[in-house]
Amino acid sequence: MREVAIIGVGLMKWGELWKKSFRDIFVEAALNSIDDAGVERIDSMYIGCMSGGLFTGQEHIGSIMADYLGQKHIPAARVESACASGGLAVKMGFLEVASGMSDIVLVGGVEKMTDVDGGGATAALATAADQEYEVYNGITFPGLYAMIARAHMDKYGTKREHLADVAVKNHSNGLHNPNAQFQMKISREDVLNSVMVASPLRILDCSPITDGAAAMILCDLETAKRISKKMPVRILGIGHASDTIALHNRKDLTTLNSTVKAAQDAYKMSGVKPSDIDVAEVHDCFTIAEIVASEDVGFFEKGEGGCAVSDGRTQIGGQIPINPSGGLKSKGHPVGATGVAQVIEIVEQLRGNAKERQVENAKTGLTQNMGGSGGSSIIHILKGEE
Secondary structure (H helix, E strand, C coil): CCCEEEEEEEECCCECCCCCCHHHHHHHHHHHHHHHHCCCCCCEEEEECCCHHHHCCCCCHHHHHHHHCCCCCCCEEEECECECHHHHHHHHHHHHHHCCCCCEEEEEEEEECCCCCHHHHHHHHHCCCCHHHHHCCCCCHHHHHHHHHHHHHHHHCCCHHHHHHHHHHHHHHHCCCCCCCCCCCCCHHHHHCCCEEECCEEHHHECCCCEEEEEEEEEEHHHHHHHCCCCCEEEEEEEEEECCCCHHHCCCCCCCHHHHHHHHHHHHHHCCCHHHCCEEEECCCEHHHHHHHHHHCCCCCCCCHHHHHHCCCCCCCCCCCECCCCHHHHHCCCCCCHHHHHHHHHHHHHHCCCHHHCCCCCCEEEEEEEECCCCEEEEEEEEECC
């Protein structure tokens, strides 16, 4: 199996993009990645997209995106794993290159979520939960994560202020991300006084509805060293696992077993351990999700994740900087694109190109992207090639 590297990345400004279409935003990010890589061809393409049919009425996404990118006739496929669709696209692109099927692969993610009203968006997102046992009975994702938060608070003494501090940190980081949806500073008091959504989660604990796309170019490491204009970033390890979708089938609501298993597999494949990670992007769809994920990937013992945030250990300059991009909370969460954008942030950090949000001496990074309330999870471990 060949070693695989990322040689180009492309993003675009995320937000409520009323004047841009589903295909427009993907093509913009894809062209940016091709330009960053300096390649003249791509051999195949994978696109992460959770619910194109429900959000925009468009399926057959591989075909339409290849067409509008000017890449007709190449193999192009859409992949889906709820909010982990982008992470899965990266894995599929990795396997395509590693196997030798293709030499240069474009991996992207896209979602246009504002073409439906709030009720339509809620219904589309709810398809990532258990329809028969959860959605039918009225549960929403804020409600599911509220139960996780309450269980974590009851079991470990995690405080409401710890959750708020996740949002404060990530919005502070997002101030320095020009592509972030929300570039605004917030305080702990702002979070604690914001509108209640599902106790104990308030509106400023929740990631937003977002339009956006992200893309990258992968190739084998040998080719990368020969043609790349910038430092190639090698994919050292990947972990991919699933769990029950429904929370009621889990023994412990405070642990995301798909994340635990995916992290174990990624560490084994890469040969690194949690203490070797210099910077991480984790799936903070809700503030409690960052706390739980930070424990489940091995950065902190169970129950310590909340205190770690409030103590500054996850800030830029801290023990393990988490979500320097601003995370889903500030950067936005176009569900099909999130996992790709997480990897892009780590690439920029390892290249030393993150400017005001740069983590000093970042050599090895990790991303954790998950679907639904942890029904699937994908971990990538990356390292810069000097």
